[in-house]
Amino acid sequence: MAQINIDGDNLIVEIEGWDKLWALKSRLEIPLANVRGATADPGIVRGPRGIRTAGSHFPGVLTAGAFRIDGEKVFWDVHDPTKAIVIQLADERYTRLIIEVADPRETVDRVERAIVDGGRA
Amino acid sequence: MGRPRAFDEAEVVASAAALFASRAYDGISVDDLVTHLGVHRNSLYQTFGSKRGLYLRALRRHLDHEVRPALQSDPNQAPLDFLLLAAVERAPADAEVATEITRILAEFDEALSPATTAALLGHRLRARATPTP
Numbered sequence: 001m002a003q004i005n006i007d008g009d010n011l012i013v014e015i016e017g018w019d020k021l022w023a024l025k026s027r028l029e030i031p032l033a034n035v036r037g038a039t040a041d042p043g044i045v046r047g048p049r050g051i052r053t054a055g056s057h058f059p060g061v062l063t064a065g066a067f068r069i070d071g072e073k074v075f076w077d078v079h080d081p082t083k084a085i086v087i088q089l090a091d092e093r094y095t096r097l098i099i100e101v102a103d104p105r106e107t108v109d110r111v112e113r114a115i116v117d118g119g120r121a
Numbered sequence: 122m123g124r125p126r127a128f129d130e131a132e133v134v135a136s137a138a139a140l141f142a143s144r145a146y147d148g149i150s151v152d153d154l155v156t157h158l159g160v161h162r163n164s165l166y167q168t169f170g171s172k173r174g175l176y177l178r179a180l181r182r183h184l185d186h187e188v189r190p191a192l193q194s195d196p197n198q199a200p201l202d203f204l205l206l207a208a209v210e211r212a213p214a215d216a217e218v219a220t221e222i223t224r225i226l227a228e229f230d231e232a233l234s235p236a237t238t239a240a241l242l243g244h245r246l247r248a249r250a251t252p253t254p
Contacts, residue, residue: 036170036171036174037166037169037170037171037172037173037174038171039151039166039171039172039173040172041150041151041162041172042150043150043151043152043155044151044162047162069163070163072163072167086151086166086171088166088167088170088171095167096163096166108171108173109214112171112173113216116216116217
């Protein structure tokens with residue numbers, strides 16, 4: 001599970017609990033200018049994840065860590081597929097973050113709104 | 122990063138507009154988009170950023186390519202399904218959608234009159250609820 005917050009011009013992603021161990025990194029700070037969008041996507045866990053480059057993957061239980069697929073680097077932290085969201089990035093270490101949050105709809109709205117507001121500022 | 126995209130972006134956006142005009146935004150999952158548009162998930166995210174990003178592109182394209190030309194030729198025949206759905210469902214929750222809808226409705230007001238626009242929207246809304254024989 002991840003906690004997502006907007007702090008000024010940054011998106012802060014904090015990985016909670018034991019996932020820190022699996023996902024290797026517990027906090028990501030990304031400038032909103034590099035955030036292209038957020039989408040609730042429960043179906044994404046059924047697709048291919050790619051090759052794990054760091055972290056852990058226990059099929060059916062937990063996917064956490066860095067994966068590489070089609071030349072892109074993707075950060076995963078998902079136990080419960082129904083709560084998975086996708087955050088698309090630009091000019092960052094990761095092309096995409098696929099993470100589990102408590103309230104996907106609320107989180108996605110909040111991130112999308114922050115991008116729009118940031119674009120206007 | 123600059124990987125070639127093996128799909129026609131304009132065509133995908135047009136198909137997305139047709140899909141978004143037919144069903145509620147929340148009722149369309151990324152799985153639905155992948156299936157209907159024939160585009161890989163990764164490419165969807167890479168190209169449009171998010172489902173909302175694709176929705177906005179689709180709405181703007183629909184207004185520019187379908188609605189505005191109709192406004193010039195025959196306003197009474199302008200397609201309104203996507204517009205009505207967006208006005209009811211997304212505009213209250215999305216400032217950018219609200220801006221697009223406000224703008225196009227102002228253009229309707231100018232092409233017809235505010236009263237005629239209101240009547241047209243009302244008729245179209247009722248038509249949606251009336252089963253076609």
